[in-house]
Structure formats: structure tokens, C-alpha cells
Amino acid sequence: xxxxISRITFRPDRHYSAVIAQQGRVQLxxxxxxxxxxxxxxxxxxxxxxxxxxxxxAGATGFALAFVGxxxxxxxxxxxxxxxxxxxxLVDAAxxxxxxxxxxxxxxxxxxxxxxxxxxxxxxxxxxxxxxxDGYRDPERPGDRLxxxxxxxxxxxxxxxxxxxxxxxxxxxxxxxxxxxxxAARLKVVWQVLPLAGAxxxxxxxxxxxxxRVAFGQWAAAQASSARMAxxxxxxxxxxxxxxxVKPDARYRGPExxxxxVEIHEGGTAKDAxxxxxxxxxxxxxxxxxxxxxxxxxxxxxxxxxxxxxxxDWVEFVDTAYTSRGEPLPLLRVEELDLPGRRVRLSGEPxxxxxxxxxxxxxxxxWDHRTGSRHAGRPGRxxxxxxxxxxxxxxxxxxxxxxxxxxxxxxxxxxKSYRSxxxxxxxxxxxxxxxxxxxxxARRPLLQAPAGxxxxxxxxxxxxGEGSAVDLRMTFGQLAAGIPAADEEALAAEASAxxxxxxxxxxxxxxxxxxxxxxxxxxxxxxxLEN
Numbered sequence: 001x002x003x004x005i006s007r008i009t010f011r012p013d014r015h016y017s018a019v020i021a022q023q024g025r026v027q028l029x030x031x032x033x034x035x036x037x038x039x040x041x042x043x044x045x046x047x048x049x050x051x052x053x054x055x056x057x058a059g060a061t062g063f064a065l066a067f068v069g070x071x072x073x074x075x076x077x078x079x080x081x082x083x084x085x086x087x088x089x090l091v092d093a094a095x096x097x098x099x100x101x102x103x104x105x106x107x108x109x110x111x112x113x114x115x116x117x118x119x120x121x122x123x124x125x126x127x128x129x130x131x132x133x134d135g136y137r138d139p140e141r142p143g144d145r146l147x148x149x150x151x152x153x154x155x156x157x158x159x160x161x162x163x164x165x166x167x168x169x170x171x172x173x174x175x176x177x178x179x180x181x182x183x184a185a186r187l188k189v190v191w192q193v194l195p196l197a198g199a200x201x202x203x204x205x206x207x208x209x210x211x212x213r214v215a216f217g218q219w220a221a222a223q224a225s226s227a228r229m230a231x232x233x234x235x236x237x238x239x240x241x242x243x244x245x246v247k248p249d250a251r252y253r254g255p256e257x258x259x260x261x262v263e264i265h266e267g268g269t270a271k272d273a274x275x276x277x278x279x280x281x282x283x284x285x286x287x288x289x290x291x292x293x294x295x296x297x298x299x300x301x302x303x304x305x306x307x308x309x310x311x312x313d314w315v316e317f318v319d320t321a322y323t324s325r326g327e328p329l330p331l332l333r334v335e336e337l338d339l340p341g342r343r344v345r346l347s348g349e350p351x352x353x354x355x356x357x358x359x360x361x362x363x364x365x366x367w368d369h370r371t372g373s374r375h376a377g378r379p380g381r382x383x384x385x386x387x388x389x390x391x392x393x394x395x396x397x398x399x400x401x402x403x404x405x406x407x408x409x410x411x412x413x414x415x416k417s418y419r420s421x422x423x424x425x426x427x428x429x430x431x432x433x434x435x436x437x438x439x440x441x442a443r444r445p446l447l448q449a450p451a452g453x454x455x456x457x458x459x460x461x462x463x464x465g466e467g468s469a470v471d472l473r474m475t476f477g478q479l480a481a482g483i484p485a486a487d488e489e490a491l492a493a494e495a496s497a498x499x500x501x502x503x504x505x506x507x508x509x510x511x512x513x514x515x516x517x518x519x520x521x522x523x524x525x526x527x528x529l530e531n
């Protein structure tokens with residue numbers, strides 16, 4: 001999450017069930033955030049254990065898909081409202097209503113005596129593929145259109161992302177004043193209905209629903225990132241040249257506590273992948289008021305010299321659609337500052353797909369790597385020299401320790417693949433002069449998978465052609481049932497009494513057993529008769 005947090009302390013492998021606040025102690029953001037993470041994990045694990053990998057409640061199962069042929073227009077899918085759970089995460093497909101406005105004369109559209117108003121177009125009650133809230137599909141981009149070749153699979157993609165006041169101004173408490181920073185951020189569940197060409201699934205013609213689900217599960221598993229990274233602190237060569245602001249033997253040389261974020265920008269293999277990093281967890285943002293070519297007018301240039309913009313900084317032009325699509329664009333460098341006008345000139349004009357719609361709340365996100373770095377590594381142990389950039393981001397070099405700054409180094413495991421948006425966080429502390437990172441008994445840094453983004457998938461429909469879609473969703477019934485007339489002990493006693501009465505009735509109705517005289521003086525009737 002891109003938020004101004006001190007660190008992330010939630011570790012599922014420790015199996016903590018709650019955070020216990022103690023009297024007279026300093027309350028930290030990490031403690032509150034860990035409590036929320038513990039509760040989310042417990043809730044979602046329980047839901048997944050009961051429901052399975054995905055499913056919806058009977059009678060309210062969401063994401064029913066129906067093919068809508070385009071004719072001369074583009075094909076579309078209608079997305080039914082309701083709820084669905086994916087890996088225990090609740091996903092709501094309900095479309096909010098438009099609300100009832102109040103007219104100037106004080107009447108509403110629901111008042112029976114109100115004057116008739118011109119009929120307005122009926123608001124849609126369900127989402128579609130093209131207008132789904134977090135999809136931001138563009139009809140002008142061929143890659144966004146539904147496949148023209150059948151069959152194809154429509155699936156649900158789910159993940160979480162952070163939202164701050166830069167993207168949702170309603171989160172800011174205006175009573176605190178414009179000079180005060182925003183308060184808490186939010187986590188949002190994001191969902192998208194996307195198509196997958198049938199040729200990408202290894203299924204034969206006439207495959208059953210279960211076979212399609214299994215094939216999709218194999219495809220979804222292959223989308224996970226295999227990347228692993230480690231971090232450490234090491235006393236850099238230039239440490240003796242620094243003024244005595246930190247302990248002479250400190251490995252981390254920064255003057256303040258930091259929360260470093262290392263995030264993959266371009267995905268792929270190491271030869272194509274890049275990363276960017278921030279010492280503030282990517283939380284330094286600048287809302288955009290206006291865009292004019294390469295000049296960007298900002299709502300603010302920052303609150304202090306630590307959280308401002310300077311010539312040479314690399315920034316990412318972001319809005320809600322850009323974040324939801326997850327398709328990275330080249331970073332841009334700040335070339336010039338106009339302080340009185342709150343404007344900056346960038347090294348290039350932002351891509352036409354981002355920043356042109358104020359409703360999407362565009363902003364700049366600052367990243368802290370620089371073209372020239374004074375923190376070169378040690379030959380043979382680290383990658384020496386200034387970072388190598390491509391598209392404004394740092395090229396990934398596997399198998400060696402890469403310097404960030406102030407003695408902080410990162411290591412990417414060789415032979416892995418990377419996914420755009422994957423990130424790791426590295427807290428650095430002046431009190432210890434080091435970074436916080438898991439180590440083994442010999443204090444060697446351990447390779448770690450990305451902390452996020454955790455993406456979840458569920459199949460929805462196997463689209464065979466126009467008007468034909470096989471439903472792949474799962475459903476579950478309610479566990480609750482009516483309360484019986486008596487408790488279990490009384491019911492068991494009643495059943496036992498009924499069983500005893502039935503046995504007695506059968507015994508009374510049975511014919512009497514035959515005596516010895518009836519059997520010829522007790523002789524066995526199975527044996528031969530004597531004269």
C-alpha cells in the first residue's frame with residue numbers, strides 16, 4: 001500500500017490472534033494496522049474454509065454474466081448484481097442507484113403532487129463489461145475488446161489497493177485546515193471482469209465445467225510472481241566522509257527513520273524488468289490541478305523540504321484509471337520548478353491515457369532513485385556505479401547487491417520473473433543503524449516473496465457464442481435452520497420411547513410357538529419319519 005506508515009509488523013507465521021494495547025505506552029500506526037490485518041486474515045480464512053476457493057450465497061450470487069451481441073457495435077457482457085467470495089474476500093457487484101434529487105421548488109421526484117418533470121433516461125441497474133467501476137476498458141484499444149473468436153472464458157480478478165486523500169479528497173477532514181496533512185488512508189477491494197481466450201486454456205472440445213475450472217486454476221497459478229528479494233544494510237565506503245550525524249559504525253547512514261519501498265515497475269524477466277524505490281513508501285504525492293503540455297500545475301509543492309519536489313526527481317503520473325489498469329508508463333523527470341505558480345516542467349508530455357480527466361483525480365507520485373548516485377557499491381560484492389535506468393526506472397540486475405542509498409542494499413534472486421506492482425518494504429532505523437529484515441541464525445538475509453500485490457481469480461462463464469454462456473460460478477446455501485420444537489435430549493427420549501412401543505406391538509402380534517405334541521412327540525420334522 002502506498003501510505004505514510006512507519007512499518008508493517010503483521011507476520012502470519014507468528015499466529016498472533018490480537019494486538020493488546022498497554023496503558024501509558026505510545027500508540028503506533030503499525031499496531032493498529034496489524035490488528036486490522038489479523039482480523040481480516042481470520043475473517044477471510046474462515047470464509048474460504050466454509051465456502052471454498054470461490055462462491056456466492058444462494059439467491060444473491062453475484063456476477064451472473066450474459067453475452068450481449070454488439071451487431072454493429074462492440075460485443076458486451078452484462079454483469080449481474082449480488083455478492084461473491086474469492087479466497088474469502090467479499091466482492092460486491094451491486095450497482096448503486098442514482099439517488100433522488102431535490103428540485104428547486106422543494107419537491108422530489110417521489111412526491112405525488114410534484115409537477116411532472118421531463119422523463120430522464122432510465123439508469124442501468126447492473127454493470128457491463130465496458131462500464132464496470134474499476135475496469136476502465138477503452139473501446140479504442142483493440143486489446144480491451146472481447147475476443148472475436150469463441151469460446152473464451154470470462155473471469156473475475158480481485159485485489160486490494162490503498163486509497164489516500166490525493167485520490168479521494170473526501171477522506172480529508174477540511175476542518176483541520178489545508179496546511180495539515182491528511183489522516184488515515186483506506187484499503188479498497190478492486191474487481192474486474194476480464195476475458196481469456198480459450199486457446200490459452202488446455203481444454204478439449206466438449207470439456208465439462210469441472211475440466212474448465214481446473215484448466216483455469218492452472219492458468220491462474222502461473223500468473224503469480226516468482227520473484228524474491230533480500231535487503232541488508234552495509235557501511236558504505238563514503239561513510240568516513242560523512243559528518244558525525246550518525247554513529248560512526250552505523251551501517252544504515254540515513255539521518256532519519258525511513259520506510260523504503262522497492263516496487264517492480266515493468267514486469268517480465270530480468271532483462272526486461274525494472275524497479276523504482278521510495279524512502280517514504282511511495283506516499284509522497286502531489287495532486288494535479290491542470291496539465292498543459294509538459295507543464296503541470298499542482299495543488300501544492302509539498303509541506304517541507306523533505307516532502308517536496310526538486311529538479312532531477314523522478315515522478316509517476318497517476319490517476320485512478322492508471323492504477324486500476326496496472327499497465328506502467330515511463331517515469332518522467334522534473335526539469336524545472338515554478339514555485340510562485342506551483343508548477344513543474346516534466347521531461348516529457350504525459351501519456352494521453354492519464355491525467356486528462358479531473359474526475360479521476362490525477363496526481364504525481366515521487367520516487368527517490370536518481371540518475372547519478374554517490375553511493376557506489378563495493379566491486380565484487382555489489383553492483384558498482386550509478387543505477388542503470390530504462391524508462392526512468394532502475395534496471396534489475398540479479399545476483400548482486402544493489403545500493404539504494406545510505407548503506408541500504410537489495411538483492412534479487414537470479415532466474416526469476418517479475419510482475420508489475422509487486423513490492424517489498426524495508427524499514428531502516430537510526431537507533432540500530434541497520435534495516436529490519438528477516439535473517440537466519442548466521443544473520444544472513446533471507447530471500448522473501450513480494451509483500452503484495454496479492455491477486456485472486458475466479459472463473460465466471462465459458463462463453464461459447466452469441467447468446468450462449470456456460471455458468472461456472474459456485475453457490476452455497478445458508479447454514480441456519482428453524483429451531484425444533486424441543487431440545488435434542490427430549491427428542492432422543494421421545495424417539496427411544498416410540499421404538500420401544502413399536503417393538504412391543506410386534507411381539508404381541510406374533511403367532512404362538514408350536515409345542516412338542518404338535519411336532520409328533522418332539523421328533524425333528526426335518527428328519528425321516530419312522531413306522
